[in-house]
Amino acid sequence: MAKKKKAGKESEGSNIRTPIVCVLGHVDHGKTSLLDWIRGSSVVSGEAGAITQHIGATLVPFDAIGRMSGALQNLQINVPGLLFIDTPGHHAFTTLRARGGALADMAILVVDINEGFQPQTIEALEILRTYRTPFVVAATKIDRIHGWRVNKNAPFKKTFETQGDRAKQIFENKTYELIGKLSEMDFACERFDRVSDFARNVAIVPVSGVTGEGVPDLLMMLIGLAQRYMTEALAVSVDGPGAGTVLEVKEERGLGMTLDVILYDGTISVGEEIAVATADGVINQKVRSLLKPRPMSEILVEERFERVKTVTAAAGIKVSAPHLEGVIAGSPLRVVRTPADRDEINEEVRREVEEIHVNLAEEGIFIKADTIGALEALAKELQDHEIGIMRAEVGPVSRHDLIEVGTIKDKLNAVLLAFNTPILPDALEMLKDPTCRATVFTGDIIYKLIDDYTEWVEEQQRRIEAARFEHIILPAKITILEGCTFRQSNPAVVGVRILGGKLRNGVNLVRRDGKRIGQLKTIQIRGENVSEADAGAEVAISIDGPTIGRQINETDELYAEIPEHHVKVLEKEMLPTLKQGMKEVLEEYTSMRRKEHPFWGK
Numbered sequence: 001m002a003k004k005k006k007a008g009k010e011s012e013g014s015n016i017r018t019p020i021v022c023v024l025g026h027v028d029h030g031k032t033s034l035l036d037w038i039r040g041s042s043v044v045s046g047e048a049g050a051i052t053q054h055i056g057a058t059l060v061p062f063d064a065i066g067r068m069s070g071a072l073q074n075l076q077i078n079v080p081g082l083l084f085i086d087t088p089g090h091h092a093f094t095t096l097r098a099r100g101g102a103l104a105d106m107a108i109l110v111v112d113i114n115e116g117f118q119p120q121t122i123e124a125l126e127i128l129r130t131y132r133t134p135f136v137v138a139a140t141k142i143d144r145i146h147g148w149r150v151n152k153n154a155p156f157k158k159t160f161e162t163q164g165d166r167a168k169q170i171f172e173n174k175t176y177e178l179i180g181k182l183s184e185m186d187f188a189c190e191r192f193d194r195v196s197d198f199a200r201n202v203a204i205v206p207v208s209g210v211t212g213e214g215v216p217d218l219l220m221m222l223i224g225l226a227q228r229y230m231t232e233a234l235a236v237s238v239d240g241p242g243a244g245t246v247l248e249v250k251e252e253r254g255l256g257m258t259l260d261v262i263l264y265d266g267t268i269s270v271g272e273e274i275a276v277a278t279a280d281g282v283i284n285q286k287v288r289s290l291l292k293p294r295p296m297s298e299i300l301v302e303e304r305f306e307r308v309k310t311v312t313a314a315a316g317i318k319v320s321a322p323h324l325e326g327v328i329a330g331s332p333l334r335v336v337r338t339p340a341d342r343d344e345i346n347e348e349v350r351r352e353v354e355e356i357h358v359n360l361a362e363e364g365i366f367i368k369a370d371t372i373g374a375l376e377a378l379a380k381e382l383q384d385h386e387i388g389i390m391r392a393e394v395g396p397v398s399r400h401d402l403i404e405v406g407t408i409k410d411k412l413n414a415v416l417l418a419f420n421t422p423i424l425p426d427a428l429e430m431l432k433d434p435t436c437r438a439t440v441f442t443g444d445i446i447y448k449l450i451d452d453y454t455e456w457v458e459e460q461q462r463r464i465e466a467a468r469f470e471h472i473i474l475p476a477k478i479t480i481l482e483g484c485t486f487r488q489s490n491p492a493v494v495g496v497r498i499l500g501g502k503l504r505n506g507v508n509l510v511r512r513d514g515k516r517i518g519q520l521k522t523i524q525i526r527g528e529n530v531s532e533a534d535a536g537a538e539v540a541i542s543i544d545g546p547t548i549g550r551q552i553n554e555t556d557e558l559y560a561e562i563p564e565h566h567v568k569v570l571e572k573e574m575l576p577t578l579k580q581g582m583k584e585v586l587e588e589y590t591s592m593r594r595k596e597h598p599f600w601g602k
């Protein structure tokens, strides 16, 4: 699997660095529980090489994994361990970027085996596809399968052997459902112990984040992925200049403003110069100190952090330096080794922050999100839905944004989608004003945001159509009832039956020979004025123009006169919405007209 990330310069010190792992999946499917179990049980596995807490991440060294899984003795292991990003979810995944790609080298996609695929599972898969990130599927909560016998911490095979036939059957069915769903999305996959070609198939590992069953297998699969397919991508020059991503900008007592950074390449040391981005441009500062969390056992020590001189990728580290106020979370951090490199590196940092991979269209909507990664993920989904984007920006929704959106002519495009980013108070105020033309949709789930927007568009289109069709004169055919002439003329008042279509006030009436006889003034049902009447109804109408017994007679049939351009709309656009009876009247009417002029209304 190709990785976009570049390794550092080749040098004598080349080494394989710790792969970075991120956990993704639908809400409540068990991401946090699984991470906790991995972290917790490796603490318990104790002694040498147990986990080390990083800033924003946890390093699970390989020997701890080995002890947990037991089955690894025969494997050649070249990676030191796995660095798990502590914050699960695809928002963290898209925020943490490294040189235009995803920071995480690999991912665990968590799916509750009992619930199967959910909207955010699909969203996570699309994100993994976009970033071409290798991943394994953790099918969680196997212990909830009806009749499951728990074997705490056991590898999958072991626990599966002890299950009864019924539990096994349910499990197999659920697994096949998962495989089916993944293949619908063009991911070939198999249960991990049945995969023969890991380059072609995504492995599904059944696990429980509560009992730890299957977790050893999951870790083994991750190590395998890293080893087999990423060796090249993970090769770093240990002593090359450090490159990382800013997770958070935080004020710490006694230290001032600090940066929590995931270092993914090279080395960073105290005293070195760094380049990071602020909202006003790139700044350069000297590293004052590098800090790691203290191990749990020493937590009572006055200072919460331990100072180190040098850190090598991959690692989570706190960086203290002067004047870090204004640094953007998500900004790249680069070490500048010599002043000669400064301009070039600063330019690279600037470009990385500004480079938003979104294809903009001449016509379309506005989108905003809290991070570049989130913005790109939203843009990608919109493009897949063929929704044009005119502008894409990071940040909260401002009054200024709404004014600009409001200038877009097409109402359906005068829209702003705000993904995971707030609306500022003055913009909120503006939205309350009924004259504000901008429509804003907010949300923190991409598919939901897009659904809300498309549903709104459909509703608007229905309304626009309805408003346009409202003025179209509908077909109607009536007959004057015998003995029901109540007034001969000025206006003529007669009883009629509507033979077909819908009769509306104000229409002109024509005879079967096409000659107009007058205008319909009022319709009454049992003495009450109404504006329209449907087929089958018997009503009294007044007509301005004719005299009964002269231009028209009792038992005559009349039509509502339909102008030629209305016939075009009726035949070309409204036909599917017309009832059968109305269509028949329309046909009679047009054939009457077309006797003389064959192309009338065409």
Ligand SMILES: Nc1nc2c(ncn2[C@@H]2O[C@H](COP(=O)(O)OP(=O)(O)OP(=O)(O)O)[C@@H](O)[C@H]2O)c(=O)[nH]1
Pocket: 025, 026, 027, 028, 029, 030, 031, 032, 033, 034, 088, 140, 141, 142, 143, 144, 207, 208, 209, 210, 211
């Ligand atoms: N029985 C069982 N329960 C689980 C398992 N994994 C998670 N749960 C439970 O499911 C619920 C949600 O689990 P979390 O780990 O918080 O899920 P999450 O995906 O991190 O949730 P969000 O952070 O809200 O997206 C909790 O009540 C867990 O105890 C599992 O493997 N087995």
